[in-house]
Amino acid sequence: MSDIPRRTASRTAKLASLPLGVAGRAAAGWGRRLAGGDRDQISAQMMAKSAEQLFAVLGELKGGAMKFGQALSIFEAAVPEELAGPYREALTRLQSAAPPMPPADVHRMLAEQFGRNWRSRFQDFDEEPAAAASIGQVHRGVWRDGREVAVKVQYPGAEEALRSDLRQLSRMSRLLQPLAPGMDIKPLITELQERMVEELDYRDEADNQRAFAAEYDGDPEIRVPKVVASAPRAMVSEWVTGRRLSDVIRAGTQEERDHAGARLAGFHYSAPYRLHLLHSDPHPGNFQVLDDGRLLVVDFGAVARLPEGLPPPLTVMTKFALENRPADLLQLLRDEGFVRPGTELTAEEALAYLAPFTEPLHTESFHFTRAWLQRQAERVGDLRRPEFDTGRALNLPPQYLLVHRVTLGTLGVLCQLEADVPLRGIVGRWQPELFAAT
Incomplete structure (x- = not known):
C-alpha cells in the first residue's frame, strides 16, 4: 500500500513548524531584550536560526516547498542588508541542494520509465546523484553510444508533494513575505501551482529543451544540452558542465560578473523572438558559465509560450515610459486592465511608479x-510611501504575470551578480521599436 498519505502528512507538519519556530524564537528574543540583552545581536541570532530552519525544512521536503525556495532565491538581492546575510546563504543552497532519494527508488523509477532492462541503454550509470532539484535529481552516466549524459529522475510522489506543499505555503504567505519585499507572495505561489503540472511530465520538458537546443545550436553565447531520450518521469540529455552561476555571484571578478550578466540578459530577451518561448525558471542554479565563455542553460520544465514575442502592450508601455509620455501610458494601462476598477491614478503617478523598471534602458550600460x-x-513595499498607494491601484492581469515574474527574476539575478550590463543595446537588438523615433 502506498505511503504517500503518511509522507504528505509528515511534510505538512514540517512546513507548519516554520511559523511556530519563528514565533517561538521571537518570544524568546523579546524575553532576552527585556532582560537587557543587545537588541541587534539578538535579532541577528533570531534571523540566522530562522534562515537555517527555512533551509532545513524546504530543502528536506523538496517538491513545492523547495521550488518556492528557489523562486525566492531570485529575489535575494532585494532583501534588506540586515536580513540578507543569514537568508542569502540559505536561499542560495536551495538552488541546487536537496537530500538524495535512495538508490532503490532511482532503480524502480528508471525501470518504470525505460523498462526492466534500462541498464542496457547505458555503458555506465553513477549511483550517486550529481545534483538534486525540486522534483527530481540528476545522475551522471555514459549512454550506449559512448556519450556522457545527465539522467534526470523524478522523485516518487512528486505530484502529491507539490500540491500539498504549495497549499500549505499559501497559508504561510504573510510569514514568508519579508523574503520577497515589493512582490506579493500569494500570486507567486498561485502561479507555481498553475504551472507545476507542466513540469511533472518530463516529455514536455524534453520537447521544450529540444526546441531551445535546436535554436541555439552553434550559438556563440548560449549552450543548451541536446536531449537523448525522454519518458514521463525520466529524461536523458547531454552531460555539459561549467562554473555555476552561484559561484560567479559569490566569488567572480567584475569582468566575470559583467560577462555572465550580459549573456543572461541576452538569453532572456532573445528567446521570445528567436523561438517564441521564454525560459521561466531563472534562478542561478539553472545557469553555468562554460570554459569557452558561453552560458549553459538547463531545466526547461517551465516555459512561457509567446507567439508574438514579448506581449506587444508591455513593449508599448515601456516605450511610453522611456519617452516620458504619461498620458499615453495611463490610457494604455487602463485599456489593458492594469488599473483596478474604481481607483484613482494620475498619469504622473503611473509614470513615477514604472520609471525605476525602465531606468536600466536610459543609458548605454547600467550597473545592477x-x-x-x-x-x-x-519604494513599492513601504506602506508609508505614496508609491504604495499607486501600487495598490495597479493590477497585473493574469496573462502578464509569468513574463513579469521572469523579467523581475532575471533582473534580481543581475543584481546578485552586481553586473555592469549594456542592457539598452541587448534589448534594442530584439525590440528595436522601443528606441525608434515616433
Missing part, C-alpha cells in the same frame, strides 16, 4: 546592484 534593487523594493 543589490542596493539599487533594495531601493526599488522599498
Whole structure:
C-alpha cells in the first residue's frame, strides 16, 4: 500500500513548524531584550536560526516547498542588508541542494520509465546523484553510444508533494513575505501551482529543451544540452558542465560578473523572438558559465509560450515610459486592465511608479546592484510611501504575470551578480521599436 498519505502528512507538519519556530524564537528574543540583552545581536541570532530552519525544512521536503525556495532565491538581492546575510546563504543552497532519494527508488523509477532492462541503454550509470532539484535529481552516466549524459529522475510522489506543499505555503504567505519585499507572495505561489503540472511530465520538458537546443545550436553565447531520450518521469540529455552561476555571484571578478550578466540578459530577451518561448525558471542554479565563455542553460520544465514575442502592450508601455509620455501610458494601462476598477491614478503617478523598471534602458550600460534593487523594493513595499498607494491601484492581469515574474527574476539575478550590463543595446537588438523615433 502506498505511503504517500503518511509522507504528505509528515511534510505538512514540517512546513507548519516554520511559523511556530519563528514565533517561538521571537518570544524568546523579546524575553532576552527585556532582560537587557543587545537588541541587534539578538535579532541577528533570531534571523540566522530562522534562515537555517527555512533551509532545513524546504530543502528536506523538496517538491513545492523547495521550488518556492528557489523562486525566492531570485529575489535575494532585494532583501534588506540586515536580513540578507543569514537568508542569502540559505536561499542560495536551495538552488541546487536537496537530500538524495535512495538508490532503490532511482532503480524502480528508471525501470518504470525505460523498462526492466534500462541498464542496457547505458555503458555506465553513477549511483550517486550529481545534483538534486525540486522534483527530481540528476545522475551522471555514459549512454550506449559512448556519450556522457545527465539522467534526470523524478522523485516518487512528486505530484502529491507539490500540491500539498504549495497549499500549505499559501497559508504561510504573510510569514514568508519579508523574503520577497515589493512582490506579493500569494500570486507567486498561485502561479507555481498553475504551472507545476507542466513540469511533472518530463516529455514536455524534453520537447521544450529540444526546441531551445535546436535554436541555439552553434550559438556563440548560449549552450543548451541536446536531449537523448525522454519518458514521463525520466529524461536523458547531454552531460555539459561549467562554473555555476552561484559561484560567479559569490566569488567572480567584475569582468566575470559583467560577462555572465550580459549573456543572461541576452538569453532572456532573445528567446521570445528567436523561438517564441521564454525560459521561466531563472534562478542561478539553472545557469553555468562554460570554459569557452558561453552560458549553459538547463531545466526547461517551465516555459512561457509567446507567439508574438514579448506581449506587444508591455513593449508599448515601456516605450511610453522611456519617452516620458504619461498620458499615453495611463490610457494604455487602463485599456489593458492594469488599473483596478474604481481607483484613482494620475498619469504622473503611473509614470513615477514604472520609471525605476525602465531606468536600466536610459543609458548605454547600467550597473545592477543589490542596493539599487533594495531601493526599488522599498519604494513599492513601504506602506508609508505614496508609491504604495499607486501600487495598490495597479493590477497585473493574469496573462502578464509569468513574463513579469521572469523579467523581475532575471533582473534580481543581475543584481546578485552586481553586473555592469549594456542592457539598452541587448534589448534594442530584439525590440528595436522601443528606441525608434515616433
